[in-house]
Amino acid sequence: MIRVHFTAADLGRVTFPTEPHPLWEAALAARALGDRSMSPVARRWRRTAAPRVRGSMRPLFKLISPGGLFPDFLIPEVAGPGLEPAVEALMETPASVIRDELEPWLPPEVDRYMRGLLDGRAGSRRALGGAVRDFHQEVLVPSSGELQRRYGADLGIRSRAVLHGGIDALLSSLHPDVEWATPVLTTYGPVDDWTADIHLNGRGLELYPSPLVSNCLAMDNADRRPVLVYPCADLTDATTDDAAGDALADLLGRTRAAVLRSLTHPATTTQLARRVGISLASTSDHTRVLRAAALITTHRTQGTALHALTPTAHNLLTGACKGIPGQIANS
Known part of the structure; x- marks a missing residue:
């Protein structure tokens, strides 16, 4: 777990690199x-x-x-x-x-x-x-x-978040595994049992989107501005209305619909359980059903399962399938 502690001064010192370092x-x-x-x-x-x-x-x-x-x-x-x-x-x-x-x-x-x-x-x-x-x-x-295109697309999404909702909207929408509750930003690092507390103390924070990470990474060096690397937004992400969420829940059940919506960003079973707030056993059961219905794929390597949406699921979530109007929201 990574906890980033902000002061009032730090909220005015959140930046992004204009191009990848x-x-x-x-x-x-x-x-x-x-x-x-x-x-x-x-x-x-x-x-x-x-x-x-x-x-x-x-x-x-x-x-x-x-x-x-x-x-x-x-x-x-x-x-x-x-x-x-x-x-x-x-x-x-x-x-x-x-x-x-x-x-x-x-x-x-x-x-x-x-x-x-x-x-x-x-x-x-x-x-x-x-x-x-x-x-x-x-x-x-x-x-x-391709990597720079995804980097630039993510910066565009973050710019719109700031324009429409300020820093609170930006920090609240970075990624499904990032939680913002003033004044602490909480996320999960590459190791489940690893905890780091980063106290900005006026140094500000540089946010760095990357299409090559699936977990957040943090750098905290006393002599420089701290950096939080987070996974780039999926370019297929979009926003939703309540009607879409209700229709999807009617079709799949509320929890299973939440699991599917959470996979607009691919996730491991552990990450998915955290996002939806359910047990690992329940998550495994829901992913098994969604996989059997050809709505998700599961890629397994060395004991880790990474789940992602299939094209059919993307169509379902963006309203291409009859009866599911509207678009899906980031979880």
Whole structure:
């Protein structure tokens, strides 16, 4: 669980990057290649991106933990735009910072590259910089158009939320797994039993949408503005009226309709149970019925089940099927 505590000053300091940060994109994409619970968008991206990975990129992947976490120094603050200034800033990270962030998580014996990085050796720094450059050029650039389109579409949705309802509307509608109850924003991280409390204390918050994450991630460094990464909105999302919700509940039953509506953003069984407020056993039963009716798909990897809507369900929710007028709301 991640709890972000706002002050009145922080509400006026919520920002978004105007475009994706190169090193955030590299870290999130490298993480996505090993993520067990991915959205359909990220899975499609991985099918085309994974074959482009080369051995020269290994230094980057060594900094992504099996649980999907990565050190703050991999994503330094950079004043200017572009990849090169960011890579230069990364390679200039003091060895003491690298040791402080990495040593608590590393085994007693590490390979030559990692030992060089901990000791601040120029060869290991160059290897990391080269890995990031190669990853950007070979893996990210070929898919950058689609990823940036989704990033821009999400910013458009957030801009409309602020225009029509202010910061409260923005924070209340980020994602089904994000809850806003003034002055605390609560969400769930990549590990169920992990809890972090982030006290902004006037530093503000940068919100960072990504189509390559299925859970929220947070960075809280005392020397910079905290960042919350959240899953981009599904481009098929829309708004609803009460008639649509009632008709869907009449057709499927109230709880099952809520389960289906919640899957406008793909979710694991645990995430879905949280969104709807039902038990895991009940969630599993409802997803089994919806799957048998060809309304959802379930992708299973290493013990994790990720549920998503089928095209039939999208048509049902957007009113293409007779008797279900209107459109569906974000849960």
